[in-house]
Amino acid sequence: MTDTSPVKLAKSLIACPSITPATGSVFETCESMLEPLGFEVSRFVAGDAPEQADLGGAVENLFAIRRGADDSRHFAFAGHLDVVPPGEGWHSDPFAPEIRGDLLYGRGAVDMKGSIAAFVSALHQLPRDLGTISLIITGDEEGPARFGTVALMDWMAERNIRPDLCVVGEPTSVHRLGDMVKIGRRGSVNMWVTVNGTQGHVAYPHLADNPITRLGKILSEIDELHLDGGTDWFQASNIEFTDLHVGNPAHNVIPARAEGRLSIRFNDQHSGDSLSQMIREIVEKHGGKLRPVISGEPFLTPPGELSELVATAITDVTGVEPELSTSGGTSDARFLSKIVPVVEFGLCNATMHKLDEAVAIADLDQLAEIYALIVRRALG
Template sequence: MTHISALDYAQRLIACESVTPATGGVFDVLEDMLAPLGFTVERFISGENDDNPAHGAPVENLFAIRESGGRHFAFAGHVDVVPSGDGWASNPFVPEIKGDFLHGRGAVDMKGSIAAFVAALHDIPKDAGAISMIITGDEEGPAIHGTRALITHMQARGSIPDACLVGEPTSVNRLGDMMKIGRRGSVNMWISVAGTQGHVAYPHLADNPIPKLIAILTEIEAITLDEGTDWFQASNIEITDLNVGNKATNVIPAKAEARLSIRFNDLHNGEALVARVRERVEAHGGMLTAMISGEAFLTPPGAFSDAISEAVEAVVGISPEPSTTGGTSDARFLTKICPVVEFGLCNATMHKLDEAVAIADLSALTEIYRRVALKMLAA
């Protein structure tokens, strides 16, 4: 079998315009890569079209597995990308090599790491153990019909891995300097306080909701959730929006609204935080709705993170820092079924104009992924 490089695979994937929610062409390309390597590829659409954006749009998901005896190691990722935006030096969906870098939307987040893992499969014997790929088209969007639907599909077919590597771009200054062994949880909350509209000259005939909202936010702002833990930074509550929408200078408004975002460590859970804030909101006559995006998780340092550290040190000569910093990823769902660690390319250009990956990093990551897979399958 001809050995195809991660660079070639990455170019094929980048050439597919797969802005969230992704379906179709990019999955065709990935299936064409995996089928010759002995993988059974299963694709399905999850979600339905309706008029409610909170329900999310339909997305395509792919589960591919090469069955074998022994342990089962999985790689998870996403082929959807954020919109390119204006101002690129070249077409973001026409991969272009400039010097030592490959440019294109998704080069690092995260078509490059998917390409590296597929390239690594060429040098992983079929009898080494079961290997699967868990790929969604909905990581950059609401993440409603993506990895969660894939987990349901895997549970139904009885294909739960012993460990899963998520290929998010975790490296900061150079390939291999950081891996993610956990992430903080995330919950967004919307506060609404109703009042009675009236003329500012006759306040006794109106009910101004703004002072009530200010009192609510003052109490929330005074909350200290924790001081952090051995592996997590302190949890934080941030007020992310205020809205009254009152354009008149002589009118007391009928409603005032605010939005909060809480990022929390493993000392908390989403439901308890929602209940804590709701108590304060309702004490002042307000209403609260919330959406828990994910719970905090931690894969304690051990055999999995050691396998990654050993592979990184052997290939690029440094040892990655285990970290829980940054935003959320689909690892928050996968951690419910198996141990999960995230490791991938440098994240300096992700979501930016002229996103680019060092070609040498694609090659090095391929070898790192090969070593990690073999180590975990032999554990």
């Protein structure tokens, strides 16, 4: 009998090196898991044009669907097979999955090959005529995210495919499996500030224009901003300075250029454009230039049917009552929220992106059980 346990499936996925942007064997492995379950699997590469190389390069994506009756609801699971680089210092090969004690070690065990394995394992517990089920799987979540889920959404739109409900399998649990479900995320915008001046000798400042002085005024004025006090579901927006650069090797020279960088995580009282305009007015008042890059807008799936489905299944399996939260960084749910109600739920995140990333085998088993219960109730 074929072993369809989540730990077996997770080991198969972890064994495929898939540093972002991912292509190749990890998708072949995922496809081989889904086709015997009756899924129609489509794979395609996006971002492979020469002019797109600087934007992240070629990314492989996978969309799998098992259709129910024409009038059946459509439940989607979304995730990513790419992983961050493992780094040096692991106690075992990060791409040779290893069980030590009660834990499965390997890059992606938590973020998020383990979650994908748990969902595929859950599918084996469900009748094939339950309803329409799909998997939206990218190889570009950990990278620039330009040719991953966004490209999948375009591909789906061209084929008039639109889910009714979606769960993203990001590792949202904190202290134990099921203690937190994400129903939204703050937005993110990074901004580069450049101030050009006139180089000169420090003894003759009247013949120069020091850009550091003006950059300091810009950053001081930005630091004084109070964006908001938070909302019922979101914490307060925050501005953090992340880099200062002048690159002046001489102690007696006023430099010609100074640069700074800041990052804003913001709630739904703002947009990336509104914050960019706010900061631009300050920067340009002092003669600087601003280059903003918006990596995500805030989203919220208000508590309702989907969050209740997920929370109830968690409690029924684990006895834990999850907290509904919008904390943390961004995920591909920020894109999917534009077309479908979406929440995020997955494994404990304590070791994600760390050396010796590991997942509790018992958590994998329970996660598969929770996912099966969610889908059964969503489509039943």
